[in-house]
Amino acid sequence: MAIKERKEREKQDMRNLIIDSATQLFLKQGYDKTSIRNIAEDIEYSPATIYLYFKDKDEIFYIIHENAFEILDKLLRQHNSISDPYERLHELGKTYVNFALENPDYYDLMFVMRAPLAEIKHKEKWSAGECAFGYLLETMAACIDQGLIKPADKFVAAMTVWSFVHGLVTLYIRERTCILEMPDEDVRQMMNASLSHFLTQMKT
CATH class of the missing domain: 1.10.10.60 (Homeodomain-like)
Structure with missing residues (x-):
C-alpha cells in the first residue's frame, strides 16, 4: 500500500x-x-x-444523523418490488414504525433532538434525509396519480402521513403511552392498527 x-x-x-x-x-x-x-x-x-x-460536536452529530437516515432509507426501499403504491405506502408506514420501536435511541437522535439542525442549515443538501422523504413523496404521488387515495397535494399528503406516524412513535418512545395502561405489546399492535385505519381514511 x-x-x-x-x-x-x-x-x-x-x-x-x-x-x-x-x-x-x-x-x-x-x-x-x-x-x-x-x-x-x-x-x-x-x-x-x-x-x-x-470542527465541532454538531458536525459529528450530523454525520451520525446522516448514517442513521441511510439505514432507514435502505429499509424503506426494500419495498420497491411492491407494484401497488398504496400497498407500498402501507408497508413504508409499518417499516417506519418498526424502525423507531427497534431503535428508539437512534430515532430520538434523528427526529426529536434539535442538535443536528444547526449543521444541516449550513449544508447545500440534506442527502440522506431528503432521500428518505423523497421516497415517501414518490410513493404518495403514485397513489394520487392512480386515484388510490383522495386527491391532494402530494407534499401535504406526504407530510400528513409522516406527521401521523411520527406522532405515534414519539408518544411511545417518550413513554407517553403509559397513560393507556396497556401491556407494551398491545400498545405496539394498537399503533399498527392506528396506522392502517389512518391510511384507510385516505383511500378513495
Missing part, C-alpha cells in the same frame, strides 16, 4: 473511531451531556486530535 493510501486509510479509521465513540456516548448520556473532551477521553486521545477531523 502506498504511503498516501495508508495515510488516507489511517485518517478514515480515526474518523470512524471518533464517530463510533460519539454515537455510543450520545446514546448513553445524551447530546447535551456529551462533550468533545468526553469523546477524546473515551478514545484515549486529546481533544485537539478530535478537532483535526471535525
Whole structure:
C-alpha cells in the first residue's frame, strides 16, 4: 500500500473511531451531556486530535444523523418490488414504525433532538434525509396519480402521513403511552392498527 493510501486509510479509521465513540456516548448520556473532551477521553486521545477531523460536536452529530437516515432509507426501499403504491405506502408506514420501536435511541437522535439542525442549515443538501422523504413523496404521488387515495397535494399528503406516524412513535418512545395502561405489546399492535385505519381514511 502506498504511503498516501495508508495515510488516507489511517485518517478514515480515526474518523470512524471518533464517530463510533460519539454515537455510543450520545446514546448513553445524551447530546447535551456529551462533550468533545468526553469523546477524546473515551478514545484515549486529546481533544485537539478530535478537532483535526471535525470542527465541532454538531458536525459529528450530523454525520451520525446522516448514517442513521441511510439505514432507514435502505429499509424503506426494500419495498420497491411492491407494484401497488398504496400497498407500498402501507408497508413504508409499518417499516417506519418498526424502525423507531427497534431503535428508539437512534430515532430520538434523528427526529426529536434539535442538535443536528444547526449543521444541516449550513449544508447545500440534506442527502440522506431528503432521500428518505423523497421516497415517501414518490410513493404518495403514485397513489394520487392512480386515484388510490383522495386527491391532494402530494407534499401535504406526504407530510400528513409522516406527521401521523411520527406522532405515534414519539408518544411511545417518550413513554407517553403509559397513560393507556396497556401491556407494551398491545400498545405496539394498537399503533399498527392506528396506522392502517389512518391510511384507510385516505383511500378513495
